[in-house]
Amino acid sequence: AIVETEPGTLLVATHGGGVQPFHDGRFFKALAASDDANGLPSRSWVRALVEQPGVGRWVGTDGDGLFLIDGGQTQQWKAEALGASSVHALMLDSLGRLWIGTNRGIVCREAGQFHILQRDHEGEATVFAFAEDDDGVIWAAGRKGLWRYTKGELQGMNQINGQPLAAVACLYKDKRGSFWLGLAGGRLLRRVNQRWVHYNATNGLPDYEWAGMVEDAKGDLWISAAQGVIRILRDSLDAVANGTAQKLSCQIFNRSDGMKSSTCRTGFGQVALRSTDGRLWFATIKGLVVV
Numbered sequence: 001a002i003v004e005t006e007p008g009t010l011l012v013a014t015h016g017g018g019v020q021p022f023h024d025g026r027f028f029k030a031l032a033a034s035d036d037a038n039g040l041p042s043r044s045w046v047r048a049l050v051e052q053p054g055v056g057r058w059v060g061t062d063g064d065g066l067f068l069i070d071g072g073q074t075q076q077w078k079a080e081a082l083g084a085s086s087v088h089a090l091m092l093d094s095l096g097r098l099w100i101g102t103n104r105g106i107v108c109r110e111a112g113q114f115h116i117l118q119r120d121h122e123g124e125a126t127v128f129a130f131a132e133d134d135d136g137v138i139w140a141a142g143r144k145g146l147w148r149y150t151k152g153e154l155q156g157m158n159q160i161n162g163q164p165l166a167a168v169a170c171l172y173k174d175k176r177g178s179f180w181l182g183l184a185g186g187r188l189l190r191r192v193n194q195r196w197v198h199y200n201a202t203n204g205l206p207d208y209e210w211a212g213m214v215e216d217a218k219g220d221l222w223i224s225a226a227q228g229v230i231r232i233l234r235d236s237l238d239a240v241a242n243g244t245a246q247k248l249s250c251q252i253f254n255r256s257d258g259m260k261s262s263t264c265r266t267g268f269g270q271v272a273l274r275s276t277d278g279r280l281w282f283a284t285i286k287g288l289v290v291v
Helices: 234-242
Strands: 002-006 009-013 019-023 046-052 056-061 066-070 073-077 087-092 098-102 105-110 113-119 127-132 138-142 145-150 153-157 168-173 179-183 187-192 195-199 210-215 221-225 228-232 250-253 272-274 280-284 287-290
Touching: 002 046, 002 272, 009 046, 009 280, 046 098, 056 087, 098 127, 098 138, 105 145, 113 153, 127 168, 138 168, 168 210, 179 210, 187 234, 195 234, 210 272, 210 280, 221 272, 221 280, 228 234
Parallel strands: 046 087, 087 127
Antiparallel strands: 002 009, 009 019, 046 056, 056 066, 066 073, 087 098, 098 105, 105 113, 127 138, 138 145, 145 153, 168 179, 179 187, 187 195, 210 221, 221 228, 228 250, 272 280, 280 287
8 A cells, every 4th residue: 555645755564564754765764663462563464544633543454454644643443443463454435434444344433432334254355455536435346346435334346237246456547537347357437428438458458457547637547456467548548438439558567667567466456656757656566556
């Protein structure tokens, strides 16, 4: 997971190294690292991050639950509060609620209380990502498909327009109002003008395992995947959606383009980020890639 805390400074979740600040091309000492009962374990595997102004930084870990770091103070919540020990995704919505995706389902923290909204006791309902659309609906994506939370009710979804949602890897709402779902098999679903558009191999998409999405200043869509990073021109996405073209204009980036590893992190929240200076950041198994 990647979060920009201020222009030029990132917080990066690591596998075995906690949360590390990144500035001017360098990583710095892990945030609130400690091996006693009062801090984030120094060798923790962090899967999710989100900063809440005036409250602190929420940190989701693999096996150690959820942490809140506020300056020198650290609080921790484990399975007793969350119904699970691993946190894979975090999001703050427009109402200030904290959404927590665990290895067993969905938790919402509101007014200081944790509410378990969905729980799979077999541990097969891992939630990887959240997004809020323009109507205030909360969407959650995971190993068992898609959920939407609206008017106080959580609804599971198995398909959209006949497209199966057996596994949804990532979610994204772009600046122009489109809502995106990254599906298994290198497929994309896009909601635009209240209708869903399906993109797949017939439109030129590779059969990749999606990780995260972000758009650049021109509106082009960038998607990180287990096989590299792909850029799709916005004009081609619109042309296919409007029925005036069949093929997307795609460019694939991998080790031949300077990446130390083509394998981007999958199964995590916020693995693709556009920083305030317009640069795009992607999390890989060998560190950060910036465009």
